[in-house]
Amino acid sequence: MYCPIDDRPASRPFRPARLLSRSLPVVLFLAMAITAKAQSSLSEGYAREIAPLSATERVGSEVWFNATAFNDRFFTYGFQQRVGGLIDWYGILAAEKKKDIFQAWGGIPDPDCCVPGEPNCPAKSLSETYGFQWCPGDDVLLKYIGKYGYPDPACDLTDVPAQGADQRQSACDLHFGTSTGILGLRKFPNPRFDRSAWLKLNGDKPESWEGYRGALNVFPTDAQNRTSRLFDGSIEPPYRIGMACGACHIGYKPDKPPADPNHPAWENIDGLVGNQYSRVSNILGSGFGKHALEWQLIARARPGIVDTSALPMDYVSNPGTMNAIINFKQRPLHEHEILKWRRAAACPAGTQAEKCWCEPGKLGKCWERSTKKELQPNILKGGEDSIGIKEAIQRVYFNIGSCSEQCWLNHIPDLRAADPKQRNYGQTPFDIGQCRRDCASFRAIEDRLDDIEAFFFTARPTDLWKARGLASPEALEAELDQQFFPGAVKRGRDIYARQCASCHSSGKPPFDNTDFRATVPGDPTLRADWLGNDELEPASEIGTYAGRSLHSNHMRTRVWEQYAALDIHERPRDPARPEVMAGAGRGYYRNISLLSAWAHAPFMHNNAIGPEICGKPADKQVDFYDSPYVDAEGKPIASPPACLSYDTSVAGRYQLYVASMRDMLNPGKRIDKMHLLDDDIIIDIAPKLQNPELNKLLGLEISVRIPKGYPALAINSLRFKDLIQDTVLRRTDAQKLDEKYAGLLNAKQLADLKDGLQRLILDAILKDRPTVLELAADRDRFVQRFYSNNLGRVENSGHRFGETLSDQDKDALIAFVATL
Template sequence: MKLKKSALALMLSGVGFIGLTGYSGASMAVLFTSKACKNAAGEILDEAMCVGRSADSLKGADEDYFKDMDYGITKNPEELAKTLAPFVPGITPEEAVRRVAIGRNNWNVWTAGNDRLWDTMSYRSVGTLDFLKSLSNHPSLKFSRSNRWNYLGLVNEPCFEKPTGPRKDRYGLWLDVRSKDCAPDPFENETKYPGVKYGARGKNIPAGSYYGYATGIVGVRLFPNPDFDAEAEKKWDPERYYTDPTYYNNKDLVRPYRVGMACGFCHVGPNPTNPPADPENPKWENLNSNPGAQYFWINRIFSWEADRSSFPYQLFTTSRPGALDTSLISSDYINNPRTMNAVYNLVPRLLNAQKFGEEKLGGGSLNNKQLNDFVPADSPLAGFYKAPDTVFTPRVLKDGADSVGALGALNRVFINIGLFSEEWLTHFNPLIGGKPITPIPIKQSRKNSSYWQTNEAQTPDLALFFIAGTRPDLLKNAPGGDKHLSTDAAVVTRGKEVFGERCARCHSSKLPEKAYSFFPNGGVGKNYLKYWDNYWKWTQTDEFKKAIDAIVKKDDFLQDNFLSTDLRVPVTLLETNACSPLATNAIEGNIWNDFSSQSYKNLPSVGKYTVHYPVPDAKGVVPTRQIDMPGGGLGFTRPASLVSVWSTAPFLLNNAVGEFNPSPAVEARLQSFDSSIEQMLWPEKRKGNVQYQTANGKMLPGWIDRTYDTSYLRVPSGYLPDLLNKLVGKIEGGKFAGQDGLELGPIPKGTPVNLLTNIDLDQRTGLWNKLTHGAKLVDVLFTLKRDLKKLPKDATDEQAAKVFANAVEPLVNASKCSDYIVNRGHYFGTDYFKEANKEPGLSDADKKALIEFLKTF
């Protein structure tokens, strides 16, 4: 029985993790890298505080190194000071440049000690993720600096070149080399920014800078590994690290460097109006800090071997370019890829928050720092918090969960990519789940992490940078952009009218004054649905349409318009995939408890919601089923901003509508926009491998993400605990890719991916539900594993599919999100809208007019 339980634990952890590591919780302890140190009270400290480094010793870099980025906003200090003066009264041009530089450096090079997290994840993912390889150029790899943009979607940093061989100064790693005609990277200055001497750092391996070394990839920094002591150095073999799986697939391997990630890694992209002639070799002036990594291939970056027979790789492939599951590490048992947010028009967004963004804090969320903890009392920025518990906050996350104020939302991002991972990782089982999740406490984290304190001190300057640097990227300003804009004034005017009538109620921060009266005190909390329903009905009246028509037709309508309300829209109205609004990380008692408001946690249930079975009938139609959407914050999506919408396709919150074009050129962006907006407004043209029924009874093509090849869950023997390693032959046997290990499968081609990834391992509703849910889950997974084992070695997909067919219904019932069609919903303006009897679909002419107006955004 022990053997069965061990194997089952591997299966459970495999299906529960987005990278499918194959570890039971008990074996995880062997995979931590640097052991966290503790104070006398037994509280965990970060590496900086552990060695006595205070936040004052980790001050923000003030070099204006990125001055050519973001339209060169700091090149005109006087103009920059005028932009910031309303928010920081009396700011001088010199101070404006310095503070914006600190904010931009924070975004693009500050990693806040998160190199520890990403090193840990290399082990937790049993080698699936290895950032040190992802930024390398070894001939054995499928990628290098020469094709890094096209293959990985990563932005090559200017001033670097591809190496001709291994670097002696980097322990034989094939890393980019700084160009000789470029000045040194200022952030590598060890005198000005002395690295944290922890473990081996400062002993047999240099301490470096607390900004790390530049890597040749924007937003990624390299840090000496404190675990790389003299013994690890003797065992290090850089050539085997690239070429020998029995060497690099080993839980005991210690790499000489850890890789840190700045926010810019997921947010810097080509300037839409000044794209690089060669995206593999951009110049700084071709890059902006805010569009989002729209071209990011998550599957290839987070699964460096890109092995089609690996289920993790196929799972990552459900993240379309530019989309990433933000609950990747702190798993919520839902495969939830969502677009990496562009950050446009921050000032209008903040002003919109004063009308629609009021939230009430409570419990741990009261411990967030607010803007007026840092800025003068006479600054408008100080008005976004009203003591003791009221904030006026933009909602950046798709589900509107980040609801504790702008600075709190920014700080949460840094935690999610590794800030104070020493503490954070103790509150859940990274990647795979399987143990109760507890909130990361702000108060204690602030006390015990110097990086945390530093981060909070720098976010006000980050906010100033966004105030100055998030202007729209307008098509009219792009090379050749004018020829794509309509010269027919009547058509554009009609587009404005259609936008006002059908779109502005969700996609404009300029609305009739009466709109705000529907949401007293922000409207959030238990009565939100009543407020929303009253507002929605009013937007269908002649009164609203007449008032918004006048606003939309004003010459300044698009000026300082965030083109969203940030209101939470019920998914029952949107009809989009339910998995994003079902994400639970921010609900009461979960990991982000302190980063969501009490009013968010008090939101009501949106009621029953129709989803679709993952397997179609003989006619290719997937049956419908209803689920009860929980309350407490779940069930809503905030409208996307339409600023620069011409440059941000494909569409929907997961980039599932429209064709992706890998080129950042203006013509390529418009090609993707044309495809995507056509599918948005003519849903019958969307990609489909099934047919499904909408809420108003009409049929549409829909897409279910399925495995596109036979695949397996694999754990190389070097990552298995010793006991299992000895027994693995008795349990499973066999080899894969020339190495020993555990292999579970085959998972047949055509298996719905989310059937395996969305299994709820954290059932929280009642003791009896927990017990029965767990028992049923154990039974179905063990049966599935047993039946797969019975298959012949050369089993066909058809044979494996029969095994999986018996498990479909139990797996659907055990799912945390049993919604499988990823490109459905948002039928506004079409005949498929559930309220088409009140608002019939637009004519083709009106749709085309609307598109012409959207191009001017």
């Protein structure tokens, strides 16, 4: 059972005037605290890099890089107790593992952090930092481990001067903490830390986490048993770890990569470009053994993608890239019917808070909920976030755990709630108005969304000709013509205009005379063409792996319902998809931008088209690469292509781009990719109940066995709760079963469903023993046909556009797209 921890508030600004009338010891303490607060939310190196930004862009940058909005509480308590997840933070962030931060996790090392004991490092031993790196601000933070009152650096944020009275929520509620050594992951002193208990558990070594990471009980034959002490709430670690949005979006500048990705400088780092090497999914599942079900569901993802449905689980294998934020000022807008909260001068007397609300003590700071037509961008892979860019930015913070206790934990499913009458059996809609009222961090982020948006608008494309140090685009064209064939770029431009621009341009046809590289008058850095129209197309037409398009969290009755425009809810589901999909709105992808495509391979929403990339860390225990290549029967091939080592250099990115383009334009030559399970997994679908009479009534005890080698994506898309419910209804109330599927199944499909369920029941009754359903041998693939949210298995399928071009025309297209 999840119980919120009653922490003392750490969000109040530090106000010396409140203490001056108190005792002398308090005043002396205050003087020391002020001296200690020489910490800043900015490091010198980072400050130099953002110096050209305006005041509002600077604030947006700081918030994007550092603000966790108190999600350290979620990752310390809610993730384990409510969601059932486990993160081994020490296994990721230990100072001794710094050499593998990038290779293992794809993390971007913080240039300002150091390993205790190294020359010039302020910390001389690992015991001072509890085994972590030392980072700026830790001279203050370390003093507050096991204590309340930490003066968070966010309180020192220099906001843009307000116009009139400052109505913004305190910057303290942004909650910055200090770096962990990986940019975007922030640490905070845990006030509930008990040093004596920690030392007793870890052998009198403050820097050791081995006892804390060990086992509560040892059942070596049971791979599914949750034995990790990480689940033990009686022992709390010295740090709470939070996540900023930058954890997924901070990456290396394609045009100024570090000589050594393990030792970057701030000049090599970009906060918006997206991290195509990140293994966030592996981080979220790092506390589980690799053979646990949770590992297979959470952590099986290639670099650069993350399942955005992993927390508010919708039972869809949902891999998606960390979007590169580029040229947003020119992003296409689309008319949407939008129900949302908008700024208002006041609320009419007697208006309910659900329709209009004014923040207490903030004159004129009011919000009213209404429906209007607006021009807004289609955001996310299927256009789901569609009520505004600011709202989309705000929602990112919820997706990484902010305001979890106040706003959304009770709206997401409990994986163990199998009875539809149970609380948290399924999703319920998050309420934006309620969250604004109840979560100070919501307001702190919201009050600075203009700043974050302004920072977003600073992002520009990365030109290959500049990255190569050439004098002009024409010089790059000459190099590419030499590499491919004379006139390749010009010919590629004509092919692009005829065959690609209808999707990958924000201009209007005909495209014969379109300059795809034109810039906006008055700003030579801003491209006029977004190089994508962001129109929504059925996933079946594009043909790529459909999992991301079947995401349902933004549909009606689901957790993020209020973040989708009404017309997104009302669009028909993709009629060509074979899955039994409840509800409208699902099954679409938007036509993406091809700006700077040379720097962002592999391709597609799941990075599956192109060579596989891997980090090859020195510590093989954190080497997460496993070959996804399979034959026509879905079996691992004997000699798969080797993965390519992470290469952040300009030449390395370009070579990966060329290889990925060849893979995309030659679908007939692709080797199928399909991640497979490492070991057998057994899931109890209808376990034996403690009530003998109920067991006799239902007459079933069913488990599902998923054998080693089975497609992992099939497991993550299994609606096992519906399977449980329908099996019971088939036995106890067939009419309710009919009602449930009215409008979803035709008569023949409903009959097939009932027959399949009856086979399960009869097997259980006739054998008088537990029934173990083998998914691999499932007759007629009954369970998969009716209970899988995604029947696709091949991860690198589809996007066959261009395959009929000649080899020379394909080379020409590759050459031209590299110039965009």
